[in-house]
Amino acid sequence: MQEKGLLIVLSGPSGVGKGTVRKELFSQHDTAFEYSVSATTRLPREGEQNGVDYFFKTREEFEEMIREDQLLEYAEFVGNYYGTPVEYVRETLDAGRDVFLEIEVQGASQVRNKFPDGLFIFLAPPSLSELENRIVTRGTETEDIIKGRMKAAREEIEMMELYDYVVENDHVENAADRVKSIVVAEHCRRERVQHRYKKMLEVE
Amino acid sequence: MQEKGLLIVLSGPSGVGKGTVRKELFSQHDTAFEYSVSATTRLPREGEQNGVDYFFKTREEFEEMIREDQLLEYAEFVGNYYGTPVEYVRETLDAGRDVFLEIEVQGASQVRNKFPDGLFIFLAPPSLSELENRIVTRGTETEDIIKGRMKAAREEIEMMELYDYVVENDHVENAADRVKSIVVAEHCRRERVQHRYKKMLEVE
Numbered sequence: 349m350q351e352k353g354l355l356i357v358l359s360g361p362s363g364v365g366k367g368t369v370r371k372e373l374f375s376q377h378d379t380a381f382e383y384s385v386s387a388t389t390r391l392p393r394e395g396e397q398n399g400v401d402y403f404f405k406t407r408e409e410f411e412e413m414i415r416e417d418q419l420l421e422y423a424e425f426v427g428n429y430y431g432t433p434v435e436y437v438r439e440t441l442d443a444g445r446d447v448f449l450e451i452e453v454q455g456a457s458q459v460r461n462k463f464p465d466g467l468f469i470f471l472a473p474p475s476l477s478e479l480e481n482r483i484v485t486r487g488t489e490t491e492d493i494i495k496g497r498m499k500a501a502r503e504e505i506e507m508m509e510l511y512d513y514v515v516e517n518d519h520v521e522n523a524a525d526r527v528k529s530i531v532v533a534e535h536c537r538r539e540r541v542q543h544r545y546k547k548m549l550e551v552e
Numbered sequence: 553m554q555e556k557g558l559l560i561v562l563s564g565p566s567g568v569g570k571g572t573v574r575k576e577l578f579s580q581h582d583t584a585f586e587y588s589v590s591a592t593t594r595l596p597r598e599g600e601q602n603g604v605d606y607f608f609k610t611r612e613e614f615e616e617m618i619r620e621d622q623l624l625e626y627a628e629f630v631g632n633y634y635g636t637p638v639e640y641v642r643e644t645l646d647a648g649r650d651v652f653l654e655i656e657v658q659g660a661s662q663v664r665n666k667f668p669d670g671l672f673i674f675l676a677p678p679s680l681s682e683l684e685n686r687i688v689t690r691g692t693e694t695e696d697i698i699k700g701r702m703k704a705a706r707e708e709i710e711m712m713e714l715y716d717y718v719v720e721n722d723h724v725e726n727a728a729d730r731v732k733s734i735v736v737a738e739h740c741r742r743e744r745v746q747h748r749y750k751k752m753l754e755v756e
Contacts, residue, residue: 470742513740526740533737536717536730538674 354446355437355463356381356531359456360471361505362425365517367401369471370450372524381446381531384437387413390428403433420462423454430455446531453507460510467534469527470511474518557650559641559667560585560735563660564675565709566629569721571605573675574654576728585650585735588641591617594632607637624666627658634659650735657711664714671738673731674715678722 360366373379387403389410398404405413410429413419422431430452440447449459459466508514513530517523534540564570577583591607593614602608609617614633617623626635634656644651653663663670712718717734721727738744 469740508742508746511742513737514742514745515740526736529733529736530740532730532733533717536673536719536734538712538715538718541718542712 351444353441353444354381354531354534355441355459355466356446356448356527357456357459357466357468358448358450358471358527359453359468359511360517361453361473364471364473365520365523366450366471368520369515369517369523369527370448372520373448373527376524376528379528381448382440384432384440384447384449386430386432386449386451387419388428388430390430405429420449421451421455421458423452423458425452425454432459457507457510467513467530468511469513469515469530470508471523472505472508472514472516474516555648557645557648558585558735558738559645559663559670560650560652560731561660561663561670561672562652562654562675562731563657563672563715564721565657565677568675568677569724569727570654570675572724573719573721573727573731574652576724577652577731580728580732583732585652586644588636588644588651588653590634590636590653590655591623592632592634594634609633624653625655625659625662627656627662629656629658636663661711661714671717671734672715673717673719673734674712675727676709676712676718676720678720 358366358370370383374383385399385401385403387405387410389405389407390402392398392401392404396402407429410422410431413431413433414422418433418435419431420434420437422429424430432449432451432455437447437449451459456468460468515523515526515530562570562574574587578587589603589605589607591609591614593609593611594606596602596605596608600606611633614626614635617635617637618626622637622639623635624638624641626633628634636653636655636659641651641653655663660672664672719727719730719734
């Protein structure tokens with residue numbers, strides 16, 4: 349019997365570096381899980397490719413996916429929709445392979461309801477002030493937007509409660525290594541593997 | 553305030569290769585936990601050093617340690633005592649460093665009672681028949697002893713229930729890597745780190 353894959357969910361405050369950690373993970377040849385590309389209505393940033401970084405959708409297209417129940421989760425964030433197409437996730441898990449989602453915190457709690465035994469990882473800033481620096485140095489935001497994001501970040505750090513693990517994004521390579529260690533460890537959790545050994549005893 | 557270190561307990565059936573995995577771990581320069589040397593009344597095997605592999609004790613010395621409550625756990629196994637001197641463990645944990653114990657399954661359940669939030673890892677054979685091969689190829693045991701050990705191994709695999717993680721000892725390097733990943737992951741568990749972030753919110 350094929351065992352199901354693990355659903356790995358990486359989330360955290362806006363600006364903490366989720367996308368950078370995800371790119372680091374998928375640039376490493378020994379990363380053994382598959383990336384579920386999100387859909388979004390936001391415009392591509394420089395260098396972002398459709399179908400690789402996101403599936404870029406119009407607002408109309410996205411709302412059709414919502415109506416047709418094609419999304420595992422979705423959220424509206426700073427005026428744009430972000431969501432996870434459900435079909436790829438289910439097919440990959442059913443084939444026994446691990447799937448990795450990088451999503452906003454609003455979406456993560458929707459996924460938790462549908463996949464309670466998923467592996468939920470919260471990417472945390474080394475400090476809130478560091479988070480502010482990162483948002484400021486992106487250099488494209490007004491002071492009001494920055495203040496609004498800081499408030500959101502405080503609320504999101506309080507949302508840590510819903511997660512299994514917290515990974516501090518001190519350096520992207522360290523954060524990526526910790527995520528990989530967490531996935532290895534989860535595959536070793538007794539609850540997940542015990543039935544294999546019970547079978548071994550029955551057979552002999 | 554100094555946070556306490558993690559207590560890491562590696563255990564598993566006799567013959568599964570606990571000592572080999574432990575040696576592999578402590579031969580790697582980036583292993584960030586400290587080895588708690590056990591005490592035993594069994595005779596040194598070739599190459600084993602007092603104070604490095606074990607503290608080798610007479611039966612009388614060992615029973616005095618039991619009476620004076622100097623052992624975190626102890627077990628009698630194939631006619632010999634094995635135990636963990638408690639003082640080193642407590643001092644190292646209090647100093648915020650992780651301590652690694654490699655002990656028999658009988659001892660592990662005693663430690664579980666005293667350190668319920670320790671990290672309990674069960675080292676498992678790839679299959680029971682493989683376990684039998686390993687015990688046979690050590691080449692120093694009679695058939696009755698081998699059969700007795702097989703029965704014990706079946707019972708011990710059923711004892712997996714008490715552990716947090718199961719690491720299959722398919723290859724010693726893989727098993728050691730999984731143990732290290734588990735320790736990294738445990739340091740990221742939300743319950744363990746959440747209070748740090750709550751403090752961060754209070755300070756700002």
